[in-house]
Structure formats: structure tokens, C-alpha cells
Amino acid sequence: LLIFTDLDGSLLDHHNYRHDEADELLSRLENQAVPVIPVSSKTQAEIELLRDSLSNQHPFIVENGAAVFIPVGYFAQPPEDVTTIGGYWVKQFVEPRSHWQQLIKSISDDFATDFTTFAEAGIDGIIAMTGLNVHAAARAARRGYGEPVAWHGSPGRQKQFIEALEQQGARVLHGGRFMHVSGDCDKGKALQWLVSEFRRNDPEQRFISLAAGDSQNDCAMLEQADLALLIRSPVHGLPELHRQYGVYISKDTGPRGWSQGVRDIVVSNDIQVNLNEE
Ligand code: 2M8
Ligand code: MG
Ligand code: MG
Missing domain, CATH: 3.40.50.1000 (HAD superfamily/HAD-like)
Known part of the structure; x- marks a missing residue:
């Protein structure tokens, strides 16, 4: 087993x-x-x-x-x-995190106020969004392969955001709190x-x-x-x-x-x- x-x-x-x-x-x-x-x-x-x-x-x-x-x-x-x-x-x-960060950046003009990435949030922002303690949040910030995104916009905009990313070869998965933008994994x-x-x-x-x-x-x-x-x-x-x-x-x-x-x-x-x- x-x-x-x-x-x-x-x-x-x-x-x-x-x-x-x-x-x-x-x-x-x-x-x-x-x-x-x-x-x-x-x-x-x-x-x-x-x-x-x-x-x-x-x-x-x-x-x-x-x-x-x-x-x-x-x-x-x-x-x-x-x-x-x-x-x-x-x-x-999949490709490393920077690849997916660039992809998000390339479409972010259209969705500027709709989301926050872990990179933008920083350790303090991650603590606020997750309730993790500072040590755990620092570890969550050290990502190798993708970017978690907190969504603040409407579900309709979210759908457009996901489609735009997927058109560029990303894959978006949903965890308990965040969308995770990475590759085909x-x-x-x-x-x-x-x-x-x-x-x-x-x-x-x-x-x-x-x-x-x-x-x-x-x-x-x-x-x-x-x-x-x-x-x-x-x-x-x-x-x-x-x-x-x-x-x-x-x-x-x-x-x-x-x-x-x-x-x-x-x-x-x-x-x-x-x-x-x-
Ligand atoms: C994120 O993962 C959770 C798991 O489902 C989520 O998407 O809600 C990750 O960024 C992970 O690194 C972090 O520990 C967790 C904290 O809630 O959030
Ligand atoms: Mg999980
Ligand atoms: Mg879970």
C-alpha cells in the first residue's frame, strides 16, 4: 500500500x-x-x-x-x-516559476485590480491571506514552479483570466484558497x-x-x-x-x-x- x-x-x-x-x-x-x-x-x-x-x-x-x-x-x-x-x-x-510569473505579467494590464500574486503579497501579505505563521509563510514564498494567485474580481473576469493564461500554455488549478498558475502538471x-x-x-x-x-x-x-x-x-x-x-x-x-x-x-x-x- x-x-x-x-x-x-x-x-x-x-x-x-x-x-x-x-x-x-x-x-x-x-x-x-x-x-x-x-x-x-x-x-x-x-x-x-x-x-x-x-x-x-x-x-x-x-x-x-x-x-x-x-x-x-x-x-x-x-x-x-x-x-x-x-x-x-x-x-x-514544468518550467520554473519565473516563466509563469512573466506570463501573468504579460496579461496583467487587463486584470490589474482583480488579483494579487504571492510575489506581490510578500511574506506579510501571505500571512494575512493564509493565517500561516511567519516561518511557514517564508517557506510558502519560496516557490520553484509556479505562482499562487488570490482572486478579488468577479467570477466572469476570473474565467477570462484563466482562458488568457491557458491560451499561452499555462494550466490553472484551484486549491482551497488560491488559483495556482503553472504548466501542464x-x-x-x-x-x-x-x-x-x-x-x-x-x-x-x-x-x-x-x-x-x-x-x-x-x-x-x-x-x-x-x-x-x-x-x-x-x-x-x-x-x-x-x-x-x-x-x-x-x-x-x-x-x-x-x-x-x-x-x-x-x-x-x-x-x-x-x-x-x-
Ligand atoms: C496555498 O495552497 C493552498 C492549498 O490548497 C491553497 O491553494 O489554498 C499554497 O500557496 C501553499 O504554499 C500554502 O502553504 C497554502 C497556505 O494556505 O496556500
Ligand atoms: Mg493542496
Ligand atoms: Mg487541500
């Missing part, structure tokens, strides 16, 4: 970013050698902080599937088409690539994938995974995917819903992982 999980609104509470209610299950999963792989809109720097606090040493996927980070040596052989950067094998799916493609690396490294194993998420930007990975857990949100409705057959919907929101959902899915699919106290 491999667990791919969104962070904000899923493993982490939407409002306070805490994960206490999932800690017990996380340590059981680690004891049972089930990798829990963060897949987030968050940056490398943000996810590293969280991994450290959880003692998680598994690969992770940053910025909505823009890149996959695998600790060097995690697999016996490095995957094809990766670059070694600071102790990781990195698979990159999503969490589903990144999941698929990483699952195939697990299989290549250990062809005897089947590797069932379970994906958990709460927002529109999670749907691609929920569709791609063998088992899908949709986490209820305290602030927005369920994405369209909830109508799809076989998608498990959590009863609670955030880390509490995450834990219940993962447990229920493991039990009801007869997956041979013991999550009970020894």
Missing part, C-alpha cells in the same frame, strides 16, 4: 494546519512500512518542515505535481530523467510517475495506491489512484468527483476525517495492513 495525501484541508486542518488527530494512525502506518507521501500545493521548503516534524523520510510531490522529490538512495537505482538537487532525485514536469500525473518508480524498483510487489484530498486540484490524483478518499471541507463543497462510483467520502473534515477514512478503506478493501494496537 502507498498513501498519497494532500496536506491543507486533508492531513492538516484547513484553519489551523494541525495534524494531531492523525498522528496515531501515521505512526501505525510507519510501523507497518506503509509510505505516506505528501502531495501538495505547498513548496519543497514547506513540505520538508512537515516531514521533519513527522519523521517522514518518504518521497514527496510539490506545487500541485510540478515536481517529485525522492531522497537519494530511496530506490536502488535512480529513476530515469531526474536531476540530483541537494540530496534528492528530482523529477520536474497535476497531482495525478505525478502520482502515476512515482507509483511506476516504486514498481520498477520492486517488480514483485503490487503497490495499491490510496489517494486522499479535499479540493479540485486533488481530483486528478484521486482518479488516478486505485482507492480514493475525498475529505469533507469546512469551507467549500465537495468537488464534482464525489459523484463518481467508488469514491469514499469522509464523515469528518481534516485530519479526523483523514484517519477515519484511511482506516475504513483499509478494512473494507481487505488490505493486509494491521492498524490496530499491538
Whole structure:
């Protein structure tokens, strides 16, 4: 079993970013050698902080599937088409952040008062928009592959903005709070690539994938995974995917819903992982 999980609104509470209610299950999963792989809109720097606090040493996927980070040596052989950067094998799916910033700039005259980017907001602005503390906000500001945009204009203008970006080769994904402007990546493609690396490294194993998420930007990975857990949100409705057959919907929101959902899915699919106290 491999667990791919969104962070904000899923493993982490939407409002306070805490994960206490999932800690017990996380340590059981680690004891049972089930990798829990963060897949987030968050940056490398943000996810590293969280991994450290959880003692998680598994690969992770940053910025909505823009890149996959695998600790060097995690697999016996490095995957094809990766670059070694600071102790990781990195698979990159898109152009760097500056490319997408220039693109936004090139159309911004038409939408000047409608939006604020993370770059414009700066650390203080990010704190105000997200409720992150200053250290976390500084890490959220250090982006490699795209630009989060807070939208203030009308939905109609937003549609035009997205179309203008997409005409220039960008792709826009929606997280819990922001639009994310980057290239042709999503969490589903990144999941698929990483699952195939697990299989290549250990062809005897089947590797069932379970994906958990709460927002529109999670749907691609929920569709791609063998088992899908949709986490209820305290602030927005369920994405369209909830109508799809076989998608498990959590009863609670955030880390509490995450834990219940993962447990229920493991039990009801007869997956041979013991999550009970020894
Ligand atoms: C952004 O991501 C969230 C996740 O869904 C969003 O779009 O609402 C990212 O910029 C991330 O780096 C940051 O930590 C988060 C904080 O709420 O916002
Ligand atoms: Mg989320
Ligand atoms: Mg997210």
C-alpha cells in the first residue's frame, strides 16, 4: 500500500494546519512500512518542515505535481530523467516559476485590480491571506514552479483570466484558497510517475495506491489512484468527483476525517495492513 495525501484541508486542518488527530494512525502506518507521501500545493521548503516534524523520510510531490522529490538512495537505482538537487532525485514536469510569473505579467494590464500574486503579497501579505505563521509563510514564498494567485474580481473576469493564461500554455488549478498558475502538471500525473518508480524498483510487489484530498486540484490524483478518499471541507463543497462510483467520502473534515477514512478503506478493501494496537 502507498498513501498519497494532500496536506491543507486533508492531513492538516484547513484553519489551523494541525495534524494531531492523525498522528496515531501515521505512526501505525510507519510501523507497518506503509509510505505516506505528501502531495501538495505547498513548496519543497514547506513540505520538508512537515516531514521533519513527522519523521517522514518518504518521497514527496510539490506545487500541485510540478515536481517529485525522492531522497537519494530511496530506490536502488535512480529513476530515469531526474536531476540530483541537494540530496534528492528530482523529477520536474514544468518550467520554473519565473516563466509563469512573466506570463501573468504579460496579461496583467487587463486584470490589474482583480488579483494579487504571492510575489506581490510578500511574506506579510501571505500571512494575512493564509493565517500561516511567519516561518511557514517564508517557506510558502519560496516557490520553484509556479505562482499562487488570490482572486478579488468577479467570477466572469476570473474565467477570462484563466482562458488568457491557458491560451499561452499555462494550466490553472484551484486549491482551497488560491488559483495556482503553472504548466501542464497535476497531482495525478505525478502520482502515476512515482507509483511506476516504486514498481520498477520492486517488480514483485503490487503497490495499491490510496489517494486522499479535499479540493479540485486533488481530483486528478484521486482518479488516478486505485482507492480514493475525498475529505469533507469546512469551507467549500465537495468537488464534482464525489459523484463518481467508488469514491469514499469522509464523515469528518481534516485530519479526523483523514484517519477515519484511511482506516475504513483499509478494512473494507481487505488490505493486509494491521492498524490496530499491538
Ligand atoms: C496555498 O495552497 C493552498 C492549498 O490548497 C491553497 O491553494 O489554498 C499554497 O500557496 C501553499 O504554499 C500554502 O502553504 C497554502 C497556505 O494556505 O496556500
Ligand atoms: Mg487541500
Ligand atoms: Mg493542496
